Amino acid sequence: MEENMELTAERSLEIITEQLEKSRRAVSKDTGEWLFVSGLTTMITAVIVASVNYLTWTPLAHLLWFALPAVVGLVMRRGRRNRVPVPESFVGTLVRKTWYTILAFALVYAVVAFIWNQVVYRFESPEVSSRIAMHIVPTILTLLAVAVSMTGLILKKRALVWFGLLSFVIFRFGVFWILCARLLPPDVLGRLSLVRPCELIFLFALVGLMLPGLMLKASSQPSPKGKGEN
């Protein structure tokens, strides 16, 4: 870009639009990477927790979930070591604050519910405890689906809004289990129920985090002309 005093009004407007769009695209790409890494890490954690659960029959493996935010943070930091950081922007801040708020709610709920469930299962009868236990996974999946949809609204990516809604409907309302019951043989279904809820988290991470992340990253690449919306 050279200094040019012959700049027309149209070209000025074009420059402003182009730069604003570049800024939004940088935030979209950054968010896409973040969603992708979160999804992938969650899927790996789900496999580890399910394996440990299956082999040792101990619920303690679920404590690994609490390490997830730190693992995602570390992976992102390592991956971005030699790259120019995306600056703070209004859109970026909005996305970041949305996720921090939702994740804070999810973490607090998970901790309280985990402790509550341990106490309830220890001191109450199975009938009572199954009724008053707090359901951690459906609530957290709902919160994450809301965050994905809100991110889509902020970044003006309609597909992301639908990914959030779709994952909410499939994994929150038992549609997943209805499909499994219809499509899978009973022995596979039986084995799947042994690793519950890891299979649900695994698939949610795929549909609700990893795929939207990939989509967001792909759609944030500059168009061949170098400008315009994707």
Next chain:
Amino acid sequence: MEKVFQPLDPLLHAELRLAVMSLLIADVEAEFPYIREQTGATAGNLSVQIDKLSSAGYIKVRKTFKGKRPCTLCRITAKGQKAFAAYVEALKSYLDVKTSS
């Protein structure tokens, strides 16, 4: 009645400076390499234009360190925001004429 054109700020009416300001208007604070990457300018040219914007008080340049590496951060000032808004307003008067003619 004759249409009155608002004067365009000469400091902003240059491709690279306008691009820098447009980037900074959307971002809170941007690093020099990020601005260079987004505008596609050379380091030397960008540095000169940033100095001009900084001297006019449109942006604030902060030099710091990131580990052992020096890091230059640019942020738009309130004066810069006002100037940018005025420039866009002035631009509108030119575009109005073009679209109505």
